[in-house]
Each structure stands twice: as C-alpha cells, then as structure tokens.
Amino acid sequence: MQVPPSAGMDTFPQLLIRNAREWGDRPAYREKDLGIWQSWTWREVLGEVRKLSLGLKSLGCKEGDKVAVIGANRPHLYWVFAAVQALGGIPIPVYSDSVAEEIAYVLGHAEVRFAVVEDQEQVDKLLEMSEKLPLLEHVIYEDPKGLRDYDHTSLHRYLSVQEAGQTLLDNDEKLADDWFDAVSAGKSEDIAVILYTSGTTGRPKGVMLTFNNLVVAVQNANKFDNLDENADTVAYLPMAWVGDHVFSYAQCLTAGYCVNCPEGPETVSIDRKEIAPTYMFAPPRVFEGMLTHITVRMEDAGKMKKKLFDYFLNYANQVGERILNGEKVSLFERIKYAVGEFCVYGPLKNEMGFSRVRVAYTAGEAIGPEIFKFYRSIGLNLKQLYGQTESSVFITSQPDGQIYADTVGVPMPDVEVKIAESGEVMYRSPGAFLGYYKNDEATKDTKTEDGWVHTGDAGMFLENGHLKIIDRAKDVGKLTDGSMFAPKYIENKLKFFPNIKEAVTFGNERDYVCAFVNIDLVAVGNWAERNNIAYASYQELAAHPDVYKTIQSHVDQVNKDLSEEPMMAGAQIKRFLVLHKELDPDDGELTRTQKVRRNFVADRYAPLIEAFYAGETSKHVVTEVTFEDGRQGTIEATVEIRDMDTHSTKAMSAIGEAAE
Amino acid sequence: MTVMDPTLEEVKKRAEEREVLLDLENVSLSFGGVKAITNISFNIKKGEIRAIIGPNGAGKTSMLNVINGFYQPQEGVITFNGEKRRSMKPHLAVSQGIARTFQNVALFKGMSTLDNIMAGRATRMKQNLFWQMLYWGPAQREEIEHRKKVEEIIDFLEIQHIRRTPVGTLPYGLQKRVELARALAMEPELLLLDEPMAGMNLEEKEDMSRFILDVNDQLGTTIALIEHDMGVVMDLSDRVVVLDYGRKIADGVPEEVQSNPEVIDAYLGVSH
Numbered sequence A: 001m002q003v004p005p006s007a008g009m010d011t012f013p014q015l016l017i018r019n020a021r022e023w024g025d026r027p028a029y030r031e032k033d034l035g036i037w038q039s040w041t042w043r044e045v046l047g048e049v050r051k052l053s054l055g056l057k058s059l060g061c062k063e064g065d066k067v068a069v070i071g072a073n074r075p076h077l078y079w080v081f082a083a084v085q086a087l088g089g090i091p092i093p094v095y096s097d098s099v100a101e102e103i104a105y106v107l108g109h110a111e112v113r114f115a116v117v118e119d120q121e122q123v124d125k126l127l128e129m130s131e132k133l134p135l136l137e138h139v140i141y142e143d144p145k146g147l148r149d150y151d152h153t154s155l156h157r158y159l160s161v162q163e164a165g166q167t168l169l170d171n172d173e174k175l176a177d178d179w180f181d182a183v184s185a186g187k188s189e190d191i192a193v194i195l196y197t198s199g200t201t202g203r204p205k206g207v208m209l210t211f212n213n214l215v216v217a218v219q220n221a222n223k224f225d226n227l228d229e230n231a232d233t234v235a236y237l238p239m240a241w242v243g244d245h246v247f248s249y250a251q252c253l254t255a256g257y258c259v260n261c262p263e264g265p266e267t268v269s270i271d272r273k274e275i276a277p278t279y280m281f282a283p284p285r286v287f288e289g290m291l292t293h294i295t296v297r298m299e300d301a302g303k304m305k306k307k308l309f310d311y312f313l314n315y316a317n318q319v320g321e322r323i324l325n326g327e328k329v330s331l332f333e334r335i336k337y338a339v340g341e342f343c344v345y346g347p348l349k350n351e352m353g354f355s356r357v358r359v360a361y362t363a364g365e366a367i368g369p370e371i372f373k374f375y376r377s378i379g380l381n382l383k384q385l386y387g388q389t390e391s392s393v394f395i396t397s398q399p400d401g402q403i404y405a406d407t408v409g410v411p412m413p414d415v416e417v418k419i420a421e422s423g424e425v426m427y428r429s430p431g432a433f434l435g436y437y438k439n440d441e442a443t444k445d446t447k448t449e450d451g452w453v454h455t456g457d458a459g460m461f462l463e464n465g466h467l468k469i470i471d472r473a474k475d476v477g478k479l480t481d482g483s484m485f486a487p488k489y490i491e492n493k494l495k496f497f498p499n500i501k502e503a504v505t506f507g508n509e510r511d512y513v514c515a516f517v518n519i520d521l522v523a524v525g526n527w528a529e530r531n532n533i534a535y536a537s538y539q540e541l542a543a544h545p546d547v548y549k550t551i552q553s554h555v556d557q558v559n560k561d562l563s564e565e566p567m568m569a570g571a572q573i574k575r576f577l578v579l580h581k582e583l584d585p586d587d588g589e590l591t592r593t594q595k596v597r598r599n600f601v602a603d604r605y606a607p608l609i610e611a612f613y614a615g616e617t618s619k620h621v622v623t624e625v626t627f628e629d630g631r632q633g634t635i636e637a638t639v640e641i642r643d644m645d646t647h648s649t650k651a652m653s654a655i656g657e658a659a660e
Numbered sequence B: 001m002t003v004m005d006p007t008l009e010e011v012k013k014r015a016e017e018r019e020v021l022l023d024l025e026n027v028s029l030s031f032g033g034v035k036a037i038t039n040i041s042f043n044i045k046k047g048e049i050r051a052i053i054g055p056n057g058a059g060k061t062s063m064l065n066v067i068n069g070f071y072q073p074q075e076g077v078i079t080f081n082g083e084k085r086r087s088m089k090p091h092l093a094v095s096q097g098i099a100r101t102f103q104n105v106a107l108f109k110g111m112s113t114l115d116n117i118m119a120g121r122a123t124r125m126k127q128n129l130f131w132q133m134l135y136w137g138p139a140q141r142e143e144i145e146h147r148k149k150v151e152e153i154i155d156f157l158e159i160q161h162i163r164r165t166p167v168g169t170l171p172y173g174l175q176k177r178v179e180l181a182r183a184l185a186m187e188p189e190l191l192l193l194d195e196p197m198a199g200m201n202l203e204e205k206e207d208m209s210r211f212i213l214d215v216n217d218q219l220g221t222t223i224a225l226i227e228h229d230m231g232v233v234m235d236l237s238d239r240v241v242v243l244d245y246g247r248k249i250a251d252g253v254p255e256e257v258q259s260n261p262e263v264i265d266a267y268l269g270v271s272h
Helices: A010-020 A042-059 A075-085 A099-108 A121-126 A158-171 A174-184 A213-224 A242-255 A265-275 A284-299 A301-325 A330-354 A368-375 A440-446 A487-495 A520-532 A538-542 A545-563 A598-604 A608-614 A649-660 B007-015 B060-067 B090-096 B115-121 B129-134 B138-157 B172-185 B202-219 B231-238 B253-257 B261-268
Strands: A028-032 A036-041 A065-072 A090-094 A114-117 A138-141 A155-157 A192-197 A206-210 A232-234 A260-263 A279-281 A359-362 A382-386 A416-419 A424-428 A454-462 A467-472 A500-506 A514-518 A572-578 A618-626 A632-643 B020-031 B034-045 B049-053 B075-080 B083-085 B096-103 B189-193 B222-227 B239-244 B247-252
Touching: A010 A042, A010 A075, A010 A192, A010 A213, A010 A242, A010 B034, A028 A042, A028 A075, A036 A042, A042 A158, A042 A174, A042 A618, A065 A075, A065 A099, A075 A090, A075 A174, A075 A242, A075 A260, A075 A301, A075 B239, A090 A099, A099 A121, A099 A279, A114 A121, A114 B231, A138 B261, A158 A440, A174 A572, A192 A242, A206 A213, A213 A260, A232 A242, A232 A265, A232 A279, A232 B231, A232 B253, A242 A260, A242 A618, A265 A330, A284 A330, A284 A368, A284 A487, A284 A520, A301 A330, A301 A368, A301 A500, A330 A368, A368 A382, A368 B096, A382 A500, A416 A454, A416 B034, A424 B115, A440 A454, A467 A487, A487 A500, A487 A514, A487 A545, A500 A598, A514 A520, A514 A538, A514 A545, A520 A538, A520 A545, A545 A572, A572 A608, A608 A618, A632 B247, B020 B060, B034 B060, B034 B239, B049 B060, B049 B202, B049 B231, B060 B189, B060 B222, B090 B096, B096 B172, B115 B172, B129 B138, B138 B172, B138 B202, B172 B189, B172 B202, B202 B222, B202 B231, B231 B253, B239 B253, B239 B261, B247 B261, B253 B261
Parallel strands: A028 A260, A065 A090, A065 A114, A090 A192, A114 A138, A138 A155, A232 A260, A279 A359, A359 A382, A514 A572, B049 B222, B049 B239, B096 B189, B189 B222
Antiparallel strands: A028 A036, A192 A206, A416 A424, A424 A454, A454 A467, A500 A514, A572 A632, A618 A632, B020 B034, B020 B075, B075 B083, B239 B247
16 A cells, blocks of 8 residues: 655544554554454554545545444454544544443434444444434444344444445545545644543533644653653553543554554453553552452462562562662662562563553552552552543653652643642643533533633642642532541542442531441452351342451541541541442442442432431441343342541640640 | 344244254153153254253253264164264264253363363364374464364353363353353254253353354354253243153244143143
8 A cells, every 4th residue: 555655743544644654564453353463554554444434435424424433442443533533524432331321312412423333232222222313324333243134224344334445445546545635634623532521420521622632632641751653552441431542542643552452351451461561551440459369369379479479579668669769779679679570570560461561550540559559669660640531631640750659740741730729620731622512511611711621620739749639629528517528538548448449428518427338349258258258249248247347447547547637637437337239330320430429329328328417327228229131120238337436636636735 | 123023923934944954753762661761753953943841850961862872762763964863972973063062061170261162173173193292284274273263162152251261260150151162163063052051140141042042143053952941941942842751742932832731730830
C-alpha cells in the first residue's frame, strides 16, 4: 500500500498515516487469538482501517454521523474509531457490560446511526431495544458465533463490511487518494469522540472531546513520562472509559506504541505476564486484588519461601522506595536489595507481569498507602494521577522522584489548577472538553466562560505544591456539631484494609457518623477457610461474630487515625454494620466503574440508616436483588449494628495535659 | 428480530424430514440374569438433539454404552451411517465419528486443559510414536495442525483462561466443559452426553445449555443427551425417548412425551 508523504498530525487518522510512514513495520496492535499473539503493523492497521472506513461509507456513513462501539478491548474495535473519524463521523464507545436499557439510552441520546459491536450478546441487546432506537440503521458485529441464523438485512459482519470496502478500492484507483485527501482535510477542532460518563448521579452525560483536546493533552503526557514507539501496554479496561480511550488509542497513536489486547477478561493476568508491558494503568482495586492474591498464595508456600519472602519484603520496605526515588543509599544496602531483587522482587514482579514496567499509573480512586508503598518498594514505578473525562484525563500527575502516597502530584504541563473558595478543585487546560452533548445547561454549570472547569472534587494544595484530593465536593458535609464530614475520606481509610471491599458512611447533618461495610469475599473467605469456619453465602459470612470482631478492630483503627487529624477528628465512626449483600452495579448501587452511588444506597437502605440513629442494635431488612440473568428476587436478613468508642483528639488531649 | 415458537406440527414435520443417523433395532442387553435393556428400538436423526430420559436405573447409560460399543448387546442390530453392526470396540466407534462425555467426569486430572483436549485428537494423529517423540518434520506440522483445532475448540467453549491449569484443580462445572471440549476434539458426527449438567448450579447449567445448542447449531453435530433436569431436556431437545426398567415407554417430541400418562407415572411417580 502506498502511504502518502504527509497528512498533518492534527487528527488520529492523520497520525495513523504518519505512523504507517514512520514505523510501518513496527507492531501497532496485538491480540491473543487461538492461543497465539497475532500482530498488526502500523501499515497493516492503516490498510484495515481504510477498508473498514470505505465499507462503512458504502453503507451510508458520512460526516457527522455517530457510530457506537460496544465490546471488549479488541483491535478491530479500536480501528473503528479511526475509520469513523476518517469519514468525519464521531465514534461513541459504550460500556459493554451495560444492560440493554442503559445502552439504549446512550444510543438514543447520541442519535446513533451505526453500531459496531463485538458479538451476539451485544447484537441481542440492540435487537431487544430496536423499537426504542428508530435512528439506528446498521449493526456490524465482529464475532459471528451464534449469529448465522439472524436476519441480515440491517446486520453485517465486520469482515464483509471490510471486504466491501476492499472491492470498492480494487475497482476504483482514485478512491484511495480520495480517502487520504478526506483524512488530510480533518481539522483539530473537530469533535473526535463523545464519551458518556458513568455518572454517580443521574443520567450519563456525553462529554465531547476534540482532536485538539486529546492530542495536546496526550502529547504532554507522553513527554512527561518519556513514552515513545517502544512502549507496550495491555488494553483491558472498558473501552468506553476515558482512561482506556486515552491509553489504548489516543496515546498509542500519538506516541506510536503497541497496544496488546488480551483474549478475554479472565485471561488478563496471564496475558499481562506474557506481554510484560512497559507502560500500564490500573485502578487501585486491581493493585489491591493482586496483592491480596499474592498474600493468599504465600500463606500456602513452604516455610523457607515464606521466610525469604517476609524477610526481603521487610527489607524492601526500608530501602526500596529510596532506591526508586534515586536518593542516597549505601553500597551495602544496594547489594542486599539486589539479592532481594534476585530472590523475591524480580520473580514477584514477573509473576504479576511487571518485569518491564517503566511507568505504572493508578487513578480513579484513592489507593491505600500501604499498597502503594508495597509496589514501590519492590521497584515498580507506580505513580498516581488525577483526571477526569472532561479533562482528557490529565490534570495532575506525580513526577518521577516526587511521590507521596496521599497526594496526586503537581499540575501537568499547560494545565492550571486552582482551589475555589468553596474548596473545590478547578482547572484550565488544553484538554478541557468542548461541552456536554445536547446539554448546554450542564456545560454552563461545569465550565466557566473563561475556560475554568469545576471538577466537583474538594481538595487542597500541600506545602510541597502537590494536590491532595479529599472528597467529592458535594458530598462533603457537616455534622450537627459543626465538624467536617468527608465521607469518601473515611471510606477510603476503611477500604485500605484488605478485609473491607466497600464502605459507605453517613453523617451529613446528623449527630454522628455511621458506616456500612462490605467485606471482601476473597480475603475473608480465605481467612474463614483457614479457621475452619463454614459458610454458605456472602450473607452468612458477613454476619459471623468473628468477622464482626475483625471489622470492629479495623473501624477502631480508622477512628484512631482520624483522631490524629485535627480537621477530621470530629467525624469518627460511632456505629457500623456489615451489610448483608454485596453492593452491585446490577442493582444500581455502584456505577459501572465500581463507584458507590451514595444517594441511591441511602434510599435503598433507609431502614438501616434509621436504625443507626434510633439506636437499635439489630434490624430485620428485606432487599430486592437482580440476579445475573436479570430475574428479580429478594434476600432478607437481620443485620447487627455495633457501637464504637471514639478516640479523643490529639489537640484535645494536649489541652487536657496543659490544664493539669 | 422475533423468533416465533414453532407449533407442534411444525416440530414433528421437521423431525420427520431428517435423515436417520443411528438406528437401533430390537436391542437387548443383559448382565447375567439382569436385563438392562429389553427389546428397544429407536433412531437418532442427523442434526437433532435427542434426549434419553428415565428414572434411575432405567438403562440410559447402558444405552449410551451400547451405542458407542462399550457394551455388546446380546440381541438386536445397530445401524450407524448406513453401516449395520452387532459388536464394535469403542475406539472403532470413535473413528466412525461417535464421541462421548461421562456421567462422572473422566479427565486426566494431572494434565492441563490443553493436554486433555489434545488427547481427544489422539485417534486422528497419523504419525507414529517415534516421529512424535522427535517432534520433527511431518510430526511437528501435524501437531501444529491439531493444536490449531484444539485452540478453536477452546475459543468455542470459552475456556482460554484455564488452558494451562491442571484440570484436577478446576471447579466441577469447568471440568464438565473440558470434557465436552475433549469430546469435540474428535470432531464427532454423533456426540453422546451423559448427564452434562449433573451437579451444576443454575448459571453453569445455562452456560452448558448454550454450548450444547451452539455445538448442535454451529458445528452441525448430532447430540444424544441423558439428563435429569426436565427443564433442560424439554428446552433443548428435538425429540425425547423415555426408558423405564430397560423398556421404552415413550418416544416423541417433548410436548408429546410430557403429556404421556405413562411417562408421568414412571417419572414423577403416582400415589398408588
């Protein structure tokens, strides 16, 4: 295929052409299929995208058309973005695990005409909703399994769309040049993508990002971490999430690195180990999960191994982070750490697929300081960043060598950050979004006329210039005695314990703070197994007295921590309970990105909250649940409520001593 | 797209139009004085899902063992693909295109999923042991070819994540799926499933049902299935044969069989 000499670098299709020219034979996308890593070079990707693009055009896709992309991370689906953008259309990735109604809402709101989906599961959802989606004309699927007998009047196979494009190309020599010309005509201020935010409150909103937003933000990020075409990353987070769109598409095209798609969600850890990415991103829960997994497995290891593991991890805790930060460390310490690297850290990192990682990011939620420190101490350059869909991800990030577990770093290049009088974090940056799609009111509420964007997060700058995020601004409240109540802040402290998976606290305009706790079934289940405690369900294990005792000790520790922070000391947890069911996105209690929908939970479990403040010690509740197959059912339980002692604050005791 | 449920007549008509793949004529099997199967005749047609049901001890598994040549019936004739036979060794059944799974999982527990499925291809390998041990030239090419086929099955049954896991450590539902995979690796024309859903939870049953339908639909494999879960049987199968104490008491499409008083009698039991 002839790659034209120049096509600009403003849009992603243009960047794709640049990559095919500069790094034509380098791998761009890999996918593990039938047990083997299949790769596509940049030149091949350009060919695939062009075929697809022309095939879509022959179906009627034109400038301004919206094309939904629904499915797991597959190279073929990433190519849809470029294929649609090349035609001047706007791709809209949608969460593939959403139920049919949620998908229908997004597709309806965005006025989608085409949908490119992964498999039968997604096709079925769209067919189910076809009456609500009169504008949806064509559905294109990648995996034909199970779809043979479907009516194919408006249903097309991905491959046949590409073949149609190829036939057109073969028959008309001019077409290839026309396509390249159309790509070159793309402008940086065009809308590149609309990303629907999962929304902890209300309906999802469509965030419009222009090519300029993404390209500039991403170029800065590439510079910040020295990412180039030699990097490798694994794409496994939802494609509809801005993070994946940036890491696996925008950044990949701008830096020219290779994106690797695992076989399926269950094989991610195996595939990551095989690929050993150099650049990776994972939300805190993934790091937590891996650490829990390793801890559980080490319990089963031989005595010798366990001793070695404990000894060297303890040692890494003392020097690992200093070595990573490039601080002064004695030769003896370095040698000893090298021995540890050989015996423990190296194999451990290899097991987790971190052997080649140069930069790893975590964001989205606060990460436990212990977990953060653990990974850094074994030599993984784990950093935190802060961002949101509206900012094309990057707002602040931690520069190498300046890493603090409780902050999210300093503003990225070209990004201005300020704290509003209300305590809310605001930013102005080239990555800041154009607006919400068909929702000017929300746009006006979020983005000021001079370009400052409200993040909705309360935060503050520490003396070292690093930003610290406290909570969602609207969630920060006050107890009746006037002390500050930041629910997320307390919940995160609880969640840092491996036994606690999720926590929800209440206290705004109340006398004291109360907490719902979800236990972590992996960690607590493992503990139960070791202690010969039989249980049949989550519900039974959650109500076990010993489990309660353990959770109580965790809550006590949190209270102790809180008492040491003058601003937070008033918001210690007075009462808590272990919830009888796991919070679940299928029940609407969590968002698709696993964030708690606080108000919804408060409504749903209102009787339990009443019981908290009525001083009851146990409460019988019946809760509706949605099973995996969509059926409704109820579970009921009598939930125990425990009281906690609070710790006196440091400041108070100091006054007390002075008085004596 | 809406799928209309076909009427009883349509279902019957469809069943009649199909070609007979396996025909059993007056088959009887006894162990000493115990009559396991008494004078049973029925057929299995190409491309259908045929259920064999009956209470415990009705002779269902014996029936499967007769079909795949593990038991030799004392009387009767079996015709498979137009070929009549009275007795046959199981490995011949395999080479003729009959594969099966077992009631209690019969996998090589210490071997990985991949190796277990690869074992299913053993009868299709042509190179001798010597060349296979050398793993060179034609033997290597053959192995790669078979490995590709195995990977397709792994993909089909969605068991990529346990490819390298020793099957002994897998949960029961997955072991059953691996067993199905091994049977599929033989690329059978007729697949015998002995209680594929026994001991499974609802979700696993749903998955398994999906896979059985997919195998039937996508690969065009004829399936004979023994199952106790009536919901599954009635939903999946095209025709059902009911056995009781080694006799055939009913044969037909699910709706017919369900309303047959003798079946209700034998299956659910009546108060006498």
